[in-house]
Structure formats: C-alpha cells, structure tokens
Amino acid sequence: MSPIIRRLAVMTSGGDAPGMNPCIRAVVRTAIARNLEVWGVEDGYEGLINGNFIRLGARDVSGILQKGGTILRSARSEQMMQPSGQIEAVRQLNSQGIDAAVIIGGDGSLRGAKVLAERGMAVMGIPASIDNDIYGTDMCIGVDTALNTIVEAIDKIRDTASSHSRAFLVETMGRNSGYLALMAGINSGAEMVLIPEVPTTVDEIINTVKLDYQKGKQHCIIVVAEGFEPDTNELARIINEKDVGFRAWVTILGHLQRGGTPSAFDRWLATRFGVRAVEFLLDGQRGMMTALNGNRVVTVPLQEVVSQRKETPTRFYEIAEILAR
Amino acid sequence: MSPIIRRLAVMTSGGDAPGMNPCIRAVVRTAIARNLEVWGVEDGYEGLINGNFIRLGARDVSGILQKGGTILRSARSEQMMQPSGQIEAVRQLNSQGIDAAVIIGGDGSLRGAKVLAERGMAVMGIPASIDNDIYGTDMCIGVDTALNTIVEAIDKIRDTASSHSRAFLVETMGRNSGYLALMAGINSGAEMVLIPEVPTTVDEIINTVKLDYQKGKQHCIIVVAEGFEPDTNELARIINEKDVGFRAWVTILGHLQRGGTPSAFDRWLATRFGVRAVEFLLDGQRGMMTALNGNRVVTVPLQEVVSQRKETPTRFYEIAEILAR
C-alpha cells in the first residue's frame, strides 16, 4: 500500500513549453484542495540538486494561466545524468520531507523522473514538449500553441509571397522530429515540407520548386524541420544558385515557437494533466506519466515512455501533397 | 452497390464557423485528386433550392485556408423545413447531375442533410458549430477558434480588471449549450461560469461576488452563456443594485466569436473531415456524418446525430470551481 502523501513537489524541466504555467497552477490548486502542502522546485533538476525549494500557495499561481514560459524556470542538467546527481536529487526531496513529485517536461525530464522513481520516489510525469515527440500520449503540452505560432507566421509570409515571385524557406523546431513542420505545412498550405523522417534529395526539392514556378504559382513556401539536411541556409543557397525562377528567402523561427500565451487547447490539456497527476498520485499510482488517449487522460509507465520512440504520422505527408496542389 | 460518383456538390449552411473554408478546400482538392467534378452550392439550402451552383476547381480554393467565414456563404432557410422545399432541393441536385453532396454545418444543416438522404441523395454531413452541440462527435469545426477568441478577450479584460476593483460579466454565444462558456471560464480562470445546464440562483451569484470581494480579490470575472437566465444585462443591473463591493461591467462578444482566422486545430480538423468525407462517400457510405472519436475520424448515421442531444460535460464544472480559488 502506498504511504500517505502530505507534501508534494512540482517542477518543470528541459526546454520550456507554453502551458507549463497552467499545469503548475492546476497541480498546486488541486493539491491544496486535497489538503496537501505544495513546494515548487526552481530551475529544474539543477535546482533540485541544489535544494531550490519554494512554498507555493493558491495565490502564488494567480494570474499565470496566460503566461508563456514557466514561473519555476527550467534548465538542462548535466549532473542529473550522473548517479551522484541522482542520489543528491533524491536526498534533497527526502530532506525537505517531500512525499511525491510531479515533473513536467520533455523526454530528458521524463528520463530523470524515471530514475527518481527507480530510486524510490513517488513520481508522476507530465509530458510537455512542443515537438510532440513523447511516446505514449497523443499530445504534449505546448504543441498546439507552437503550431499556431508557426501557422500565423507562415500566414504572414504568404501575404508577401503573393505579392512577389519568391520561394520562402521557413525553419521550424524539430531536431529529431518533423511533427511540427509536417503539421504546420499542412495547416498553412505549404507547397513542400521537409522533415528528417521523409528522405528527400536536393534534386527532388529543386525540381518541385522549378515545377511550381513553371505552373505559374505566385510563390513557393517550404517548411523545413530543424533536423533536415542539408539545413535551411544551405538549401536557400542551393536554390538561388540553381536559378529555378523563384528566389529563395529564409525565416528561422527559433525560440519564438516556445513562447506566447498558451492557446485554449494547451491551457485545457495542461489543466487536465495537472489535476489528474495529483489525483493519480493520491490513488496510489507511481512511476507513471499522464497521457492523452483520444479524449481521456490515462497513465503510461515512465519505463515504457522513455524506452520507445514516438512515430511522426508520416501518413499525413500524402494529405500535404494532395492539398498543396 | 453504390452507383459511381462523378459529380460532387459541397455547401455550407446555418451559422458559420471558422474552419468552413479549409473544409471546403479539402473537399474540393481531394475530390479532384479522385477525378470527381466539384460544384459548390452558394448560400446554403436557400441557394440550393434556387439552383446557385458554381463549378469549383483546385485554384478556386487557393488562399482560403486562413480565412474566416465561408466563401460559399451560408444562410438559414425556411423553405428547407417544408416538404416542397426539400423536394425542390433534391430536384436541383438531380437536374445538375450531382451524384453526392457534402454538407458542412450545424444542427439544422445536418437535419436538412438527413432529409436529403431520406429522399435518396448520397449525402455526407460534416459538423461545424462553434457551440460544440452536435451529437456523435467529440469536436465540431470552429469550436477551438471560438474558444481562443473568447479566452483572448477575457485575458484582455483581466488586464484592466486587475487595475480596478470590478466585476466583469462576459457573455459568450450558446443559446442552448453552455459548452463555450464553461470551457472559456476554465481556461481563462474566471471566478464564475453561468450556463443553462447548471441551475444557479441570483442569490448564489450575488453571494459569490460578495464573498470574492470580501476575500480581497482584485476582480471577479463571470462568464455567462447567452442562454442563461436572467440575461447578462439584467444580471449586471442586479449586481449593481445590490451594492456588493464590485461594480459590474458588461461585455457581449457576439459574432466576434464566429470570425477570425481558423486556428491550427480547426484547420486540421476541417481538413481531415473534408478529406475523409469524400473518401467515405467513394467507399459507399451514405447518410452519415464525419465525426471525431478520440484521435480517429469515423462516421455516425445522420439519423442518430439529429435524434440525440449532446451533453455539456458538466463534470468539468467542479474543476472550474476548484481552480478558481
């Protein structure tokens, strides 16, 4: 039987994602409504190892629902990858009298959560990653906001694209996952999407651009995932060198995609994950991650989450191609 | 066996919803990719009865992905409620040589679609309604955009709410359904949500406002569904008469909620529904509606859709209350 939880810690870790704040708010207020005492850990695992705990009351999370970023800040931690750091992390939680921890973050953060669980801590992970690259959940916190940011950016670029005859290369985040680029490409009507998961040669790219020009298209918008090779700047150079009709221009969205006020969807997903994470812990679940499965919030073992790879739904690539005509 | 489809009609009907345009685009381009000829019907059933058909090619739906409203326009039709109008609608489709029709709209539109199906037309309905009040699908086209519009509006009102001590009544659409108001309330951190589905007396409302004032809250934001009684203006009058500490101010969002460029989610939902509607028809399905079931696009019989009532998830009301503390 699970021991009673009286003190709950909550932290955000890794790359931040819009919606982390509504998630913190939901964890804190649900826990307080269940008579728990809540402590925030600042600066992710780095802060955990250094013992950066702050007490969080219901009012401390007022007015954060609409804020991008995370009020607990976040950081990547080298130490947490070493056993010595992991031991120190557990020690800090114990010395603070923490009975359970909710850890909000991406792949690396959930690996850390799994380690803490293996070392005996009552842990619940919550997936937050704009790349939607976490196994076991349909959606991660932050994806919807990032996607809207990218789509709005491409809408603006299209305004000017229609005024000239140009090719626009728009680089989105996604070092290993083409999810954002693919979805942004479909939802903004891009002429081409280049992602690491779908091999495309430079010749194929050049030919598509050339063909679009010959068809009399006003513009050619190409969404490129960060992890595609050759990279965006190099692709632009090649297109311009080949003289295909359109001249290529580059936009690199960068961290712009991580910010912004969370969308309604992300607030709701973050809120549900936060509420349920506390409830699952109180129900005795351990070493799990909250996950969206269709409409329902379920749990998936962290062990399973970190040992498998989420596939990008490349079947949608075909839709992108049909609709771009 | 279903007869072969060569000519497809597509129309939008009833109250418009952001995402109707991406849906039209997906229907048209998918149908063309499948070698169908596509005709648009303008002005909904009214236009259908009057024979307002226009030929749609792939280029005719260029650049509409990001546009609110519907390029085919929409209208409510009295005639379509009479057998004579319904017979004329079928006659028009037949005389135009249309083999199948995709009808995008809300409850009334789908009732019309059901009638056409009963009269022998090969019909596929697609649910579009910002109220999310259509039975059989998790989400309708337009809900996500409308929700984001409301939440952004409340975020702005909160800016000024924090600067004064005021109560703000924000009226959302929803004559019969409190879905939008409830979700907007939760996702904007409103202090209270008033919807037709959850009976709340004026005394309870007054007491909550009074209590919030006494607790020292800076403001009190109340989201009111259009269908709640007493209505928003009346509620404001009562609050101000009772002198509860906060003074009440009214915002009525009105048709602002129907407009705006569709969100990424709505573009994607609309696109999937549009693509699948054509495919389902080609696979021989008749008299159905596309529906989102978790992650998957499925079909539900129109007969079932129009004979049942979608419940507002009032269980989330409790979350709203816990998180508003």
Added chain:
Amino acid sequence: MSPIIRRLAVMTSGGDAPGMNPCIRAVVRTAIARNLEVWGVEDGYEGLINGNFIRLGARDVSGILQKGGTILRSARSEQMMQPSGQIEAVRQLNSQGIDAAVIIGGDGSLRGAKVLAERGMAVMGIPASIDNDIYGTDMCIGVDTALNTIVEAIDKIRDTASSHSRAFLVETMGRNSGYLALMAGINSGAEMVLIPEVPTTVDEIINTVKLDYQKGKQHCIIVVAEGFEPDTNELARIINEKDVGFRAWVTILGHLQRGGTPSAFDRWLATRFGVRAVEFLLDGQRGMMTALNGNRVVTVPLQEVVSQRKETPTRFYEIAEILAR
C-alpha cells in the same frame, strides 16, 4: 529657482489604459539614472490619500513593458474632489518627503494633478486615456492599442458578416467622445459610424441600412460610440422591428478595449512621455503635462489642459463616408 528634486513619486489614476506600465518603467528608470529615489503610489488618489507608497527600484519594473493594466493599480477617488482630500494628498506627499510627482491618467486625474500643483506640489501630468479626449496633445497613451483591439474585433465580425446578410452593431467606448468609434469605423471600413458629436436621426440610420441592403451589400457594419443615443441595444431593437432586410446583431466590446499588451506605438509614446516627464521636472517645469505635438514631446500647462475641450476631428467623418461606398 526650483528646489532640487531628490524623491519622485509616480502614480496612475482613473480608467486604466494600455501603456501605463511602459510609462511607469520609463519614469522609474530615467529617474534612477538621474540619481533620484522613486516611490510608487498604489491605487491612484485613493491610495495617495491613504499613504500607499512603495519604493521602486529598476528591477521592480522589469518585465512590465508588455503588460496591460498598471502595476500600481488605479481607482477613481471621491475624496480627491473635496478640499479635505486634496489637503491630505499633499500632506501625504510631504510627509513621505516627496519633492515631485508624475501623475499618469485621464481627464479626472489631470484635474487632480492641477489641484496638487496649485497647492504647491511639483507635478508633471502624463495623458493616458483610450478615448483620446485630452486637450493639448495629439495622442494619449492607450489610444493606439484600443484602436487596434477594436479594428481586429470588427475584422472578425466582418468574416461572418460576409457569410450572411446581417447588420452588426459594434459598441465602442466613448461616453463623451466619438474619437475611437470614428477612427475604428474608418480603419475597419464600417458602413456607418454613430458618434455623439455628429447628430444622426433614427430615420437616417434606418434609411442607410435599407439602402445598403437594396444595393446588394453582403453586410452592414455600424460602429456606435457608447455615448450615442439611442443606445446600441435600442438601435438593434428598432432596426429589427422595421424589417429593413438585414437583421441586426449586437457586440458590446466593453472593457476588452482597455486591456491587451500595449502596441509598439503606445510603448514608444509611453516611454517618451515617461523619460521626458522626469527631464522636464528636473529642468524646473511645474504644473505641466507632457504632450505630443506632431513628432515632438512638449509641455502644456495643466490649467490649459483641464479648461478646454478636445475636439473630435469630425472632418474625417466625410472620409469615412466616401470610403465606405
């Protein structure tokens, strides 16, 4: 000769306006760069009379540039209208050792500033009012943001307006001034603008709507200033009663117009006013208000500001009419 200023107070008062925060930030950081000590007064004149002073350092105004509302909060004060309240306000400033005060606000706030100046306090006013109704300055802080908010709202309403045949009445702020309504009407291409300054009979309104309908216009958007009579709800009722072709729907923007992140223009205006207010005080100017005159920031005596009425540029009414055709 002016005595040396060592301690500066800054406050916001009256209805809040987007840009008040960047203005506070500019006052604080400029003053600190000039080696002054800065105190904020919370809750406007009410707070001043109650002695709500807080010390402000450079870091206290970090991250407020993009925030709507005012971190010092604001309030309307009955007491400040009485000599007893005014005397107490001066006493509080003196007892806190304040040598000069920057007061950011609208008409009422500047009247209060004038009174403090007459009672011997070194005061500099800064005009902030979304109505742009303050004499002596081309623009007030907040106008540009409010205008963008209204125009974006009408853009969204137009999306849906084009899909049906409807008249939309959009009520903007402006109890005494039609500035916002007029400018919003021109910049959103509204079919009609109704403001207190330009008398329009109900018959004229009805005729215009009827004519637009007969001309085959898809929609008719009417922007109504809060102070126009009959009021918006009443106008909608009359239009619907008269059965003019279009059916009328109402949007009341309300306090939505006061919120939102300040636009680039408002940040810049607020910053310039804040920087210059401190410099003008240090240069020995007293009892003045910062004002935008073309491109330049100048000063105008508060006495002049409060004794004259800013005219709404009704000559632009003609432009609205020509361009709406």
Added chain:
Amino acid sequence: MSPIIRRLAVMTSGGDAPGMNPCIRAVVRTAIARNLEVWGVEDGYEGLINGNFIRLGARDVSGILQKGGTILRSARSEQMMQPSGQIEAVRQLNSQGIDAAVIIGGDGSLRGAKVLAERGMAVMGIPASIDNDIYGTDMCIGVDTALNTIVEAIDKIRDTASSHSRAFLVETMGRNSGYLALMAGINSGAEMVLIPEVPTTVDEIINTVKLDYQKGKQHCIIVVAEGFEPDTNELARIINEKDVGFRAWVTILGHLQRGGTPSAFDRWLATRFGVRAVEFLLDGQRGMMTALNGNRVVTVPLQEVVSQRKETPTRFYEIAEILAR
C-alpha cells in the same frame, strides 16, 4: 495650368509593405468619388512596361483593407533602370490614355516615379517601406505593422528567455537602416541593439553579454539589424565560442515582417496618403510625394526625396541603453 485628369493609374512597386492595400482602396474610392476612371497596374514597373492594366471599380477594392501584401502585386524591375524601359513605361501610360499616376512604394519605386515625372507624366508618389528609410516623411506605410510584428515576436522569445539562461539574437530587416531594429529594441526592452549606423565592436558586444550574465540577468536579448556586421549567425557563433555564460540562439524574422494584417495606424496613414494623393493631383501638384509631417499630410518634391538620405534617429540609442538597465 494643369490639364484635366480623367484617367488615373495606381500601382505598387518594390518590396511590399502592410498597408499598401488600404492605400490602393483609398486612391480608387477617392478618385471614383471625384469622377475619375481608375486603372490598376499589376506587377509594378515590370507590369507597367508590359502594359498590365486592369480597370478598378469601387467594388474591386472591397474587403482588402485588412489584407497584407498588395492586390496589384509588386516586383523589382531591371528594365525600369534603363532609358529604354522608362520610355516604354511612359508610352504604355499614354497609349492607355492615363493622365496621372499614383505610385506606392519604397526608395527604388520613388526613383522610378521621379523619372516618369521628368518624362512628363503627372505623378504622385506615396512612401511605403517597412524600413522607414525614405527622406521627407516622418513615417512610411508599413513601419508600424512591421514594428508590432517584431515586438510581438520578441515578447514571445522573452517568455522562454526568462525560463532559461540564454542569449537570443533576433535579426530584423534593415540592410541599410537600423530604424526597425532600434525601435523594436527600445519597445521590447532588449538588452542590446546592433545597427549599421552605430559602430559596435565584437569585443564590446561580448563584454555586454558577459556583464549581463554576471549581473544575474535571466536572459539577454539582442536585436540585430540585417545590415550589421558581422551578421547574426556569425555573432551567435562567436558568442558561443567565447563561453560568456549565456548560450546564444538565433531567430531570423525575414519576410514575416512584411506580412500581417495592417495595424490601425498603417490603415489610417495609408488611407490619408491615398485620399490626399488624389486630391493633390487634382489640385495641380506634380512630381511630388505625400509625406507625414507631424500630424499633417504634406507634399515633398520627388527630386528632394531621392537625393537625400533619411537619418536614423540614433539619439534614441541612449534611451535604449538607459531603459535596458
């Protein structure tokens, strides 16, 4: 005495700017109200030389007020730089029976306008350029929208910046002019602004970043004008190599800055310029450009416009530094 104008041409040329559409609308509707016949020239000077004229009625410019880009499209033209092209341009205007032309665009476009004027055409230029780099006018069409786009982007980057310890390099347009970068930097509270007009060595940059890190700043946002050297990618490389505490990340906004729905300010400026351009021509003015001078719309000779260089207001650089503390 000027000959009577009966046929007016309007065109957009060069890099597009948000607000060109409202400007076209104002020209067309004002001209029609004055009983002129209006012809649009498509694709800028390239189209002019090729005789791409289209008749424009009042309805042809409906619904374009809120659209980015230009419905007349734009292009850069090599031919227009040669006497042969210029002669052909005039010949086309004459053969179409055009009496006067309104030319909306940036520096190169106005040079072309000057040439046409010298060759006898009645021409009025309208300055549109997001860089605000045109001599003789306080503001160009498009600047305000572009500035808001950049500021919103930096606001989003700041969300995530506060969650980590990072330096963010944000590249804005401005090959020769630092106006956009400077104004965006001030209005977004950037820690540093790098523009061609203000020489800054790599060592100074590195030291500032290092100092900010040592001061305990959460982040360091650096706005870099396109024309600054070394360029943004190179700067990021150097910062990361030097290991100054913050790690540098790059965002290149690119053509995103040219798009977007025009702000209220740009719609108004474009509308005023458009209305007045027609009126000035009818009043007999020739070879001039409309210009904003404080609050007033005046004219400046094209000869003067193209022979002088607009200075970036580098005196504001100091404000940027004071306020960034």
